[in-house]
Amino acid sequence: MIKILRQLRYYKIQIAIVIVLTFVQVFSQLLLPTLMADIVDIGVVTKDTRYIMNVGLVMLAVALVGTGAAVVSSYSAVKVGVGYGRDLRKNLFEKVQSFSSGEFDKVGTSSLITRTTNDIKQMQNLVITGLRMMVRAPLMAIGGIVMAVSRNQELSLVIIGSIVSLGVVIGVVIFVSMPLFRAMQDKLDDLNRIIRERLTGVRVIRAFNRMEHEREKFDFSNSDLAGTSLKVYRIMGLMMPLMILLINITIVAIVWLGAFKIDSGEIQVGDIMALIQYAVHILNSVIMLTMIFISVPRAMVSSDRINEVLDMKTRIKDPVTAKKPYPGGALEFRNVCFWYEGAKEPALEDISFTLNQGESMGIIGSTGTGKSTLVNLIPRFYDPCKGSILMGGVDIREMSQSDIRSRIGMVPQRAVLFSGSVEDNISFGDERISSEGIEKAARTSQAEEFIVKMDKGYESKVFQGGANFSGGQRQRLSIARALASKREIYIFDDSFSALDFKTDAALRRALREETSGSSAIIVSQRVSTIMDLDKIIVLENGKMAGLGRHSDLMEKSSVYRDIVLSQMAQGE
Incomplete structure (x- = not known):
């Protein structure tokens, strides 16, 4: 988490303002109980009205200064937190934009959305809470203890005992809640995924009458997240009552023990009043620290998830010195192989062909033979595991991604x-x-x-x-x-499948005129769409089962001939 918080260095001035104003606020709050004790012990006891008025005016001035410092400090803290969240979102978004399709597949879209929104929100809340309370709470606690000890050392031990008790409670809560917060974020990922699938696939779900099944799946995930959240917040819910109980016990103990000391003349009433206020300030400071500690476990989980994305190595990178392809050069595959991560068999194996400038090429094959995988390698959505792809005589791994994609439609x-x-x-x-x-x-x-x-x-x-x-x-x-x-190369990945034959034919006629001079690759399940192209690649189980024109493939490729015969009558 320290690594991700380093971005706060860009807000040094604002943070310094928050710290200085927090000092002013704490000093004013610690001074008020002492001034009140002086009014009681000196002004009230001696019935000196003028003294009471003078000290009262000082108290009013101190209170106004403290309030002003608190307002400006809170505003500055919120400004820093919101700016930090904005910068973190920007960095994460830019990192995700650099991902290849493989990184997207690994993390998952729903998880990336959660990390960009909810996880960053947790970090932003931690920064805002931390700046407002992280400085103030320790200062108030330490200053309060010093002031309380200066009033009476023995009664101050009661306050210190309460602080130790609160520390034990906080430690136990953090230890128990940390794994639950991580589980909450993971279950939020699952819920986002289900919602996303439910909304994008609503027509399919309705068409197959699976509304009830999807509702049950959502209810299970939703209830699972709610159950984990309840466990966490039940634990957190115990903290506040315990703290209030400890504060009240501390006050009662101070009053009870102080009564004996007043009776023996060891302490004055004003000192007891000051000690009570210092005890409240100190224990409230501990509560503030507790609020930070409540934010920390969840923020730590969120920071780990954000860092996981920021630290992820992008497999597809631009070269240090990018090369330019030769003008009008060919697109060439040389013994290209590709595996999807976790797959036992290659999606493509030993693919070799040359597509010259101005030529058109079709790719056909049964479902799952690697047609889309092949064309996704050209704009470097993935990189081949073996072999090379050349554009104008230059390996595309030696070109910048923007240059490659600017040449492809x-x-x-x-x-x-x-x-x-x-x-x-x-x-x-x-x-x-x-x-x-x-x-x-x-x-x-x-x-x-x-x-x-x-x-x-x-x-x-x-x-x-x-x-x-x-x-x-x-x-x-x-x-x-x-x-x-x-563009120099046009790729149509099964882009005519929803068109009727008349529109398909008219579109192909128009494309021949529009893309003359450019290379065109058309992936299709229809033989009629690609049979007039200059070249046709036939894929079977990720391998080339034929390369040539329609007439040549009808003679030499049994796979292609079977596809043609399955779609056309023998006479055609």
């Missing part, structure tokens, strides 16, 4: 749209594109026909995830987004 298998307008989504890859360019991309992708029918045309709103569009419309908008900015 990619349409993922799952069409993703962002909240905003239709125009925002099409221009997502190039915000400088003109309105004419946006309309041309929409026309090419066959999206114009439904866009112009919408109330506001290109300004029409897109709901989160494109929920107000059909699957085919989302795919066409995703294709328009890739075409809007001119």
Whole structure:
């Protein structure tokens, strides 16, 4: 946790202000009981009204100064805490942005969301609570003990005994609650995952009539989190009553023992009043420290989870000196192999091909043969475990990621749209594109026909995830987004699956004209979509079962021939 708190060094001045003002606040609070004791022992006993008035005015001035210091100190502490949380969120977000798909798979999206929100909130609360109380509480406790001892050493032992008792209680609570806080955060991850799956997959859940099953799964996770939370807060709930009990016992003991000393003339009434106030201040300081200690176990768990992400080594990194590919060069795979983490068998094995500038290539194969994995290697979402991928004669691991991806227009298998307008989504890859360019991309992708029918045309709103569009419309908008900015390589990962054959054919005709001069890779389950391309790769169990044109593969590849015959009649 110390490592993650080092970022507070950027707020040295504000923290120094908080510390100085806290000193002023504590000094004023410790001075007030002594002034009150003097009023009682001197002013009241001698009936000196003027003395009472003068000391009373001093008390008022001290109280105002202390209150002002407390207000400014609290404001500064909150400002530091909120700024620290903002910076930590920014660092975590930037770190996550640098992750490859492998790191995302390892941590999980729901856990990353929890760490970016809830865990950082815990650290922010610790900083705010710590700055407001971490300095004040020890100062108040130590200063209170010194002032109490100066009044009467024997009665001060009662206060010290109470502090030791509170320390034991706090230690036990922290020891018991620490594992429970970690369990709470893990169970919060699970609950977030279930909610996310429930909301994103609501249509599938309803279609399969699994609402009750999902409700039971949610109820179990929710109840599990609530049960763990109750255990923690029951333990925490015991602390406050015990502390109040100890404060009251301390006050009673001071009054009871003090009565004997007053009777014997060893101490005055004002001293007893001051000791009671110092006892309350001291024990309240211990309570403040307890509040910090309550925050610390949960914050420690959160800091571990945040550090786990910040310390995670990003497998895909830019080289120190990035190279540029040769203009108009080919895309080449040389004996490429790839394993997913934890897999027993490779997803791709010994993949080799060359795609020259201006050529088109299709990739076909049964489900799970590695088609999407292959195209995800090109923009370096993953790196191959063996072999190399070259772009313009340069290994892509020797190029910067931004340079690689600036040359690729990619349409993922799952069409993703962002909240905003239709125009925002099409221009997502190039915000400088003109309105004419946006309309041309929409026309090419066959999206114009439904866009112009919408109330506001290109300004029409897109709901989160494109929920107000059909699957085919989302795919066409995703294709328009890739075409809007001119790229050297276009990758369409099963991007025509939701289109009817007429739209598919019209789109492919338009694409041939639009992407002439650029390379195009089309992943598809339909033979009709790829049969006219320059090259076709046939994948089977992660290996190449054929490479060539449609006519060549019909003769030489039994796997390809079986796929064709399963989709077309013999005469076709």
